Amino acid sequence: MKLLEERISKDGLVKEGNVLKVDSFLNHQMDIELFNEMGKEFKRLFGDRPINKILTIEASGIAIAAIAAQYFDVPVVFAKKSQSINLDGSVYSTKIESFTHKKIYDVIVSKKYLSPEDHVLVIDDFLANGCAINGLIELINEAGATIEGVGIAIEKGFQNGGQKLREQGINLHSLAIIDKMDPVEGSITFRQE
Ligand code: 5GP
Numbered sequence: 001m002k003l004l005e006e007r008i009s010k011d012g013l014v015k016e017g018n019v020l021k022v023d024s025f026l027n028h029q030m031d032i033e034l035f036n037e038m039g040k041e042f043k044r045l046f047g048d049r050p051i052n053k054i055l056t057i058e059a060s061g062i063a064i065a066a067i068a069a070q071y072f073d074v075p076v077v078f079a080k081k082s083q084s085i086n087l088d089g090s091v092y093s094t095k096i097e098s099f100t101h102k103k104i105y106d107v108i109v110s111k112k113y114l115s116p117e118d119h120v121l122v123i124d125d126f127l128a129n130g131c132a133i134n135g136l137i138e139l140i141n142e143a144g145a146t147i148e149g150v151g152i153a154i155e156k157g158f159q160n161g162g163q164k165l166r167e168q169g170i171n172l173h174s175l176a177i178i179d180k181m182d183p184v185e186g187s188i189t190f191r192q193e
Contacts, residue, residue: 001041001175005190007034008154012188014181018128018156019100020188026125026153027060035067038175042123042151043071045173049148051121053077055114055140057096057107057132064153065123072121077113079136081105092142096135099128109139116144127152127174130161137170147171154178157191 013021025031051072056065057079065076082093082105091108098105114120122136133150140147147170155162155174158181165172177191 001038003034003037004153004176007031008176008178008190009188014183014186014188016183018159018181020126020154020156020178020181022154026064030063032067035064038064038153039068039071041175042068042121042173046121046149046151046171047072049121049171050119051148053114053118053145054121054123055079055109055136056123057081057136060125061123064125068123068151074121077109079107079109079139082108092139094135094138094142097131099126099131107135107139109143111143114139114143114145118143118145119148120145121148122150123152124150125153127155127161127165127172128159130159130164133161133165149173151175156181 007025011024015021052074054065054069054074054076056062058081062078069076091110093106093108096105096107120140124132149171152174155177157177157179178188179191180189
């Protein structure tokens with residue numbers, strides 16, 4: 001998606017450790033006009049699927065998913081990062097290792113909000129090694145729901161999460177795929193489709 005690539009080139013900051021900071025328009029301050037365009041693009045890419053729910057993970061996925069949901073007319077469920085797992089059987093749970101914080105979180109979704117009837121589009125801000133998305137897919141599988149697709153704002157194509165998901169046959173679309181980024185020069189190279 002040209003608009004997003006241009007914005008990343010203009011305002012993205014390449015940090016050490018393969019981290020891209022996009023705090024000025026995506027992860028801290030949020031450009032809602034841009035989010036609207038991203039929502040429309042997700043609708044164009046996944047609109048042929050019978051999606052009745054969008055699943056994301058707190059915190060940065062929520063706003064992107066919420067804006068996109070307006071184009072699908074479906075509710076958004078966000079998986080919660082929980083310190084104390086409720087073991088009374090009312091939640092689906094899995095563990096996710098955070099790429100940016102290097103911590104392992106228990107992640108939960110209430111059984112009330114994910115069920116075998118659901119056809120789910122998963123949305124998140126970044127795809128790196130795929131831990132977050134794999135965790136969300138596990139929750140969907142636990143619920144017996146159907147994964148209709150995975151929509152990502154920024155995929156770091158030089159990490160292997162995207163490749164593994166595509167090899168599994170997941171219907172994955174990323175709005176911008178970065179093939180290379182250099183913290184010294186600050187340069188970012190996008191994959192050309
Ligand atoms: P993964 O689980 O695929 O390794 O990493 C994805 C998660 O880590 C995303 O939910 C995102 O919050 C965070 N993340 C991964 N790489 C980056 C990055 O370069 N910049 C930022 N801001 N977040 C990232």
